[in-house]
Amino acid sequence: MPDVFQVAIRTSLAVVVLFTITKLLGKRQVSQLSLFEYITGITLGNLVAYISMDLQTKWYLGIVGLMVWSLFSLGIEFLQLKSKKMRDFLDSKATVLIKDGKVLEDNLKKERLTTDELMEQLRKKMAFRIADVEFAIMEPSGDINVLLKRENQPITAKHLGIKVGPEQEPQAVIMDGKIMDEPLATMGLSRQWLNMELEKKGVAIENVFLGQVDTYGLLYLDLFDDQIKVPFPQEKESAFVLLKKCEADLMSFELATKDEKAKAMYKQCVDRMAKIIEETRPYLYR
Structure with missing residues (x-):
């Protein structure tokens, strides 16, 4: 068989095997890989290149190497799920860099992190002054998470004591x-509603x-066409304004009547309307 066809067949086989192994090992972003997972990724890439291009050796030996590495990686991940000690050993522990507003220089040296690098990471978290930071920790992935001081x-x-309505994930009901x-059904809506x-x-x-x-x-x-302006939905605002108008009308009726029974009835209606507005405000007012 010509070398070109051998390389093509070997590469196709290696891609299929590597894709299958990747699906088995799960998916993480590169920044979230542990040290062992990073080494595994490099090794699997080298083995795939070996299977594809080294025509002087037996291709199935590369497949065996891929399978051994994959099984070993799965075993390590299983141990990490079951053992905190294994997680700490393979991924290392998080390191506190700032505590109670004070930079821990020894921990910076331990992580081989310069002051400039620390300031760069803090700026990414919208913390431009160390004096504004209460607590900062470097995660095993290398990310730095920051807790600002309460006043910052x-x-x-919640701080203002305002109850807001729950939010659900927006659904894309039209694409291209x-x-x-399916998203329409998730929201309990129909095509007729969308067309309307x-x-x-x-x-x-x-x-x-x-x-x-x-x-x-x-x-x-x-x-x-970005030149066409679509009006922003105003249904919630309109409903809130309508409720406030009803409350104002009831107040004016209460003030205008001289009948004590009618005045008491309007007063009761005003109180009920105020309660309704207060309960619906988190859902209607933005």
């Missing part, structure tokens, strides 16, 4: 001008690059 942390709705039926929403906005389905529905059932559209 962003204010959230095509309706995606598109008609209200005056947009044809084939002109939509991407359409998303959020947890409140509002449709957001991005068109192929």
Whole structure:
């Protein structure tokens, strides 16, 4: 058999085997690989090159090497899942770099991290001053996570005592001008509803690059033609304004009437409307 065909067949076989092994070993980003997983990746690549190009040796020996490395890697991952000591040995432990606002110089030296590198990583976490950092730790993956001092942390709705509605994952219901039926069903919606929403906005389905529905059932559209402006959904704001208008009308009725029974009834309605507004505010007001 000509060498060209041998290389082609060996390479195809090696790709199939490597793909299968990769699926078995799982998927991680390069920055999340442990030291052993990094070495395994390099070794598997070398073995695949050996299988593909070394025509003077028996190809199946390379396959055996791939299988042994793969089984060994699976065994190591199993031990890591079962044993904290194995995880610490293979991945190492996290290292505290800043504690109580103080830089731990000895730990910086241990991780061979310079002050400039530390400052670079802090800036990536939007911490431009060490004085703003309460705690920083280097993870086994090499990432540095930062906890800002309480006075420097962003204010959230919880800090203000505001209850907000739960958020669900937005679903892409239109991609490249095509309706995606599965995400629509996930949101409990239908094609008829989608077509009606598109008609209200005056947009044809084939002109939509991407359409998303959020947890409140509002449709957001991005068109192929960026010059066309699609109105932003205002249903929640309109509903909130309508409730506030009803509350104001009831207050005016209460003030206008001289009948004590009617005044008491309107007062009761105002209180009930205020309670409704307070309960729905997290869902309607942005």
